[in-house]
Amino acid sequence: MGRLLGLYVFGSVARGDQDASSDLDLLAVVADGEGKVPDETVSAHVPPALAGLEISISWYGRRRLGQMFANGELFAWHLHGEAVPLYESEPVMTALGRPAPYFDAAADIASFEKVLAGIPAQLWASPGNAAYELGLVYVCVRNIAMAASAVLCPQPDFSRYSPFRLEGFPEVPLTPAEYGLAMRCRMAGQRGLAPVAAVGSSQVAGIHARIAPWIDALRVRLEEV
Incomplete structure (x- = not known):
């Protein structure tokens, strides 16, 4: 059984420009080498105001996410600019800090x-x-x-x-x-x-x-x- 380290909203809902066709983009950060957690564990942290949206989960291990930030990958900048925490057992995004410059x-x-x-x-x-x-x-x-x-x-x-x-x-x-x-x-x-x-x-x-x-x-x- 995996461990959920952090759950974050990103995408149109995080930016505040969602419309009727928007889904709920979630970043689920899990402990390295332990696998995913059940989807129900993730959805339990979604507030009632967002519960009616279709959920789209992006799963990442803590190490892989750190590599993306260190490499300055575009998705790292996406998360850095938008990610809003719904749950944290540790401050994952704060610890990652600012991504390296994007050159790709x-x-x-x-x-x-x-x-x-x-x-x-x-x-x-x-x-x-x-x-x-x-x-x-x-x-x-x-x-x-x-x-x-x-x-x-x-x-x-x-x-x-x-x-x-x-x-x-x-x-x-x-x-x-x-x-x-x-x-x-x-x-x-x-x-x-x-x-x-x-x-x-x-x-x-x-x-x-x-x-x-x-x-x-x-x-x-x-x-x-």
Whole structure:
């Protein structure tokens, strides 16, 4: 049986910008080498005001979390800026302190570019999976913008709308309706909901074609900085 060292809220609820589609992002820090604790142990620490939200738990051992902070990984900065404690048997986040500087923006962006590059072939091979591929577009664009925000903005922007908030750089070339559709496609896939209707492969291909030059220009801008 594992031991829960700390439980923290992060994400949209911690930032105070949640909406009807938000879930409750929780970081559960457990003792090294002892495994997870039951989900019921985690949910018991969720206050009644948040109990109606769907829970999404990220599990980390104390040692691995410390490595992420020491390496300056983007998720460490995400937690450093947002994590709100619900329970602590020891002050995990306080003890970790400030993460090391984040230097991996180019590498992180390249990893998501690789995923994006495979989408046209997937659309051609399986046009019926267009909604899934559009959900991937959302994941990639958002994460690319989050990484870039750590370089271009005073503070990293981990919100869903980071692609529209990069300082000194044009917004992602998608309409709010297109971006919202991509977001709903991703959430439907994550939560096992019915696929979003009326998403065609040609529509997704057109969105993908508009995004590629934007990412190319973003890479140039980051190299200048």
